[in-house]
Amino acid sequence: MTEPTPLTVTAHPLPTALNEAEQAFITQECDRLLMLYNEAQSNVQSVFNFYLTFLTTVVGGVVVIVQTGGGSPVRTQLIITLLLIFAALVGSVYLSAIAFRYARSKRYAIAVDALRIFLIRQDNLRVPSIYSTLTAQPPEIRRKVNPLIWLLPSGTYQMFIALINSAFLSISAALVAITARAEFSVGLATAVLIFVQAQIIYNVYAQLVIRQFANGVSISNQKTDLWAGSN
Numbered sequence: 675m676t677e678p679t680p681l682t683v684t685a686h687p688l689p690t691a692l693n694e695a696e697q698a699f700i701t702q703e704c705d706r707l708l709m710l711y712n713e714a715q716s717n718v719q720s721v722f723n724f725y726l727t728f729l730t731t732v733v734g735g736v737v738v739i740v741q742t743g744g745g746s747p748v749r750t751q752l753i754i755t756l757l758l759i760f761a762a763l764v765g766s767v768y769l770s771a772i773a774f775r776y777a778r779s780k781r782y783a784i785a786v787d788a789l790r791i792f793l794i795r796q797d798n799l800r801v802p803s804i805y806s807t808l809t810a811q812p813p814e815i816r817r818k819v820n821p822l823i824w825l826l827p828s829g830t831y832q833m834f835i836a837l838i839n840s841a842f843l844s845i846s847a848a849l850v851a852i853t854a855r856a857e858f859s860v861g862l863a864t865a866v867l868i869f870v871q872a873q874i875i876y877n878v879y880a881q882l883v884i885r886q887f888a889n890g891v892s893i894s895n896q897k898t899d900l901w902a903g904s905n
Contacts, residue, residue, distance in 0.1 A: 700789055707786045714779035718772055722831045725768040729838065732761040748853055755849045758842040765839040766876075772831050773880040777887030784888070828880045836876035844869035 739753055794801060827833030844865040851861030 711782035762842040773883040777884040780888040840872035
């Protein structure tokens, strides 16, 4: 996987004033990037809504299996375990899709900031102090951050899906321990350990996806493949 180039404001000497064609291009580009940003945010909401529908179906399936019995207790536990593992796998796909769309919206937002900084510096505009953070340095994605950020969720939707997936996996482990007639303390410790490990893995994975795909200099909306951000 190639290392992407951070997006920065151009360092080339700027003309004293923009001509009409340049002004029109920058205005149109800002509008296009804002449209793509809003589209990416809307897609995040759509993906999460689909996940909620899927999650409701899974929970309903578990309730039906528990109520009907499905045969022996061992068989019922096995069916529920397999269903929860399947739900966690599908949930991982949804989490990847949301993280990728987070990265796209972040890329567009950074590009818009780059154009805003360009205009402010180009025309030497006097702006309120609230813009000092924006204009203090080029809008680079790669900044020194606290290493603990890798263990934190990248967004509310991602956190919710990661929690549900981790819970499904830990419950599956507990059911396996019950089926194997393991001690309660062993089953509980295994479930807690799997929950914590899965939560960390999901958070780190989401952060990696967002950092990788948001770092690309390409701001085209033509490529929608999962690994297009590395170009």
